[in-house]
Amino acid sequence: MNKTKKVDIIGKIPKWAWLCLSLLSAVVLWFFLSKNPTTSLSFPPLSEVFKAYHTMAVERGKFWPDVWASMRSVGIGFLLGFVFGVPVAFLMAWYRPVRFIIEPWIQFVRNIPPLAYVPLVVLAAGVGAKAQIVVICIATFLTITVTVFQGVINVDETLIKAARVLGANDTVLFVKVIFPATTPFIITAVRLGISVALTTLIAAESTGAVAGLGMRIKALSQVFENAEMMFYIIVVGVIGMLAEKVLKFFERRLTSWQEKREI
């Protein structure tokens, strides 16, 4: 009883207010971290981090080209990973031999840190944008395949039976039942895929990129420009959050039919 009362109060505070509160706490926490002698080197004062935008964007003219370069690799790499990953996932679920052959490969590669196979990619694709795209594509492909595959094999058996007795052949079954039943998983796969694409940036851009958020973070860290580096890190995080928000919006529209637990 006590619990429901509490939940009520928590529920009354609007979402945006929570977000402000969360942001405010982060600023306060940052403030203390920047004053604490052991952490002050990693956490420069926020004012300096903001100034870093000016340094990087205006004085050095690097920021926007970096953003553009990274977004291009992430975008193309992710798209390729998606375009290959979704059909492979469906093939694996549909034809068991495909699954038995490919699944071990995926499990094998999935646990190797991308940084480890970057040199191999560079050997094959050369330094530059192509190698970056390949690295991101591999990482997103693996995540998307695994997630969508789970979704397809989890499609409720009785739905398939119901469709069959209503006269559905394999094509209809796939287009009208399996595919819509899998959409929530496909959207989750996109979310995880984007997240993986962003977290693979540094590895991808260690392939001798001339511009990019990941490459710049590494470069700045080597010359101890901590405020600038921190600014870049924040930018990567914010990009991830924005992508998540956009996807949430689509998710709500596409999967509103789902029964959801109220959390």
Add this chain to the structure above:
Amino acid sequence: MAGEERNLIPKVQIKDVKKIYEGRNGQTIALNGANLDIYDNEFICVVGPSGCGKSTLLNIIAGLHEATSGEVLVDGVKVEGTGVDRGVVFQQYALFPWLTVKKNVMFGLNLKKGMTDAEREETALKYIKMVGLEKFVNSYPKELSGGMKQRVAIARAYAVNPSLLLMDEPFGALDAQTRTQLQTELLKTWEEEKKTCFFITHDVEEAILLASRVVVMSARPGRIKEVIDIDIPYPRNQETKMLPRFTELKNYIWQNVYKEYLEVQK
């Protein structure tokens, strides 16, 4: 007479159907030679202990499973795979959650050739009305109660106009009151739009209320133990349960089924 002629060719012939499942822990003999003839417009209710192969038999008639040996003929034709002449209502409703009530009911209609979209919609609405859900045409399954979901499933099965309706404990997951309501509705529908029904239930009362014949199955390995004529005339309703004959039949079938339950316990 037409009736006699009809009796000559059963609607469904179940001929010595055996089903063996190969599992990790060896074989399970789910059905061990089931034989039954079902005639046009009959309402067959199947009762029997859990695991005796009722669902297995239904799935074989539906063409969703294959018999290990023996065969099922529907209208004299051997069952091979599913067909729209046989509709199925599942215990778990099995509605497509991403489709509205109307779209769910139209699912099978959309796969039928030789109908215009307007006709499909009209047919769907007719059956949605039949189950009393005209106010929920555009609702999604998640917005419906269990009883309402099962009504949609029944409308969806009826809409494609199968001549044989297979129902696997359709009311099993519902509360007693909703159950009673749906039984009455189903009786009414069956009397209006005669179809051959094959209905599985755990509830002996439900079986007697609905069925023209009750089939009692024996504990695993499943066989058909006894077929009991329910000689209470239609139309029936919940008051039918008060008839002395009803109680008599109930006691008889109960004892019969109970023996099988005891068999399972052993």
